[in-house]
Amino acid sequence: MVVTLIIICEVGFWVLLVAGLALRYLARMPRTGAAVLLMEPLLELTLLVVTAIDLRNGATADWKHGLAAVYIGYTVAYGHYTIAWVDGHFAHRFAGGPPPVKPPRYGLARAGHEGKLWLRTVLMAAVATGLLQVAIWFVGGGGDTASLRGWQVATGRIVAIHGLIALTYLLWQKKDPGGPAAPETQARPQEKSLR
Numbered sequence: 001m002v003v004t005l006i007i008i009c010e011v012g013f014w015v016l017l018v019a020g021l022a023l024r025y026l027a028r029m030p031r032t033g034a035a036v037l038l039m040e041p042l043l044e045l046t047l048l049v050v051t052a053i054d055l056r057n058g059a060t061a062d063w064k065h066g067l068a069a070v071y072i073g074y075t076v077a078y079g080h081y082t083i084a085w086v087d088g089h090f091a092h093r094f095a096g097g098p099p100p101v102k103p104p105r106y107g108l109a110r111a112g113h114e115g116k117l118w119l120r121t122v123l124m125a126a127v128a129t130g131l132l133q134v135a136i137w138f139v140g141g142g143g144d145t146a147s148l149r150g151w152q153v154a155t156g157r158i159v160a161i162h163g164l165i166a167l168t169y170l171l172w173q174k175k176d177p178g179g180p181a182a183p184e185t186q187a188r189p190q191e192k193s194l195r
Contacts, residue, residue, distance in 0.1 A: 002064040005050050006071050009043040013075070016040055017086060025095040040079065044072045048131070052138065061139050066132060066151030073128030073155070077120040111170040118159075118166040125155040 016039055024033025051068045055061060091097030104110045132152050136145045 069131040073124040077124035106176040114166040
């Protein structure tokens with residue numbers, strides 16, 4: 001039941017996102033679109049409540065409950081970022097908005113961008129680990145919580161791996177092939193006509 005609800009929440013996230021943006025930009029109903037987008041957190045709250053009820057009713061704590069905690073953590077950390085990213089692309093494509101700003105590709109600016117994404121992953125892990133710890137306390141000493149503790153270790157590994165990847169962008173910064181003022185991008189003086 002928990003896995004089915006996770007899938008429903010993920011599908012619901014994208015359905016609400018598309019519906020909210022369509023109302024905002026295509027139907028020219030920005031307030032209604034914002035109201036639909038504000039319903040997104042209800043999905044995670046529903047998942048949290050159902051998972052707690054499932055554990056309270058005596059379900060064995062297993063990988064499904066851990067996955068639910070990680071999913072909620074991911075949504076807390078990356079949900080707004082994802083919505084803003086899709087919103088920028090949607091506004092550009094369907095409402096004549098400016099092209100979305102692309103992340104930097106080179107140098108220290110790229111390393112900073114990757115560092116910020118890593119901090120989101122740290123937030124995801126902190127939320128997930130906290131929810132998993134609450135679930136462990138909820139189950140109590142008499143229940144099997146090895147799976148939940150395994151998910152806590154897994155979130156730590158995710159943070160470490162993502163941190164190493166982000167660190168590579170700082171240590172081995174990619175240089176802009178055009179440089180600050182590439183010859184091809186410099187304005188050339190106009191040639192005089194021979195006529």
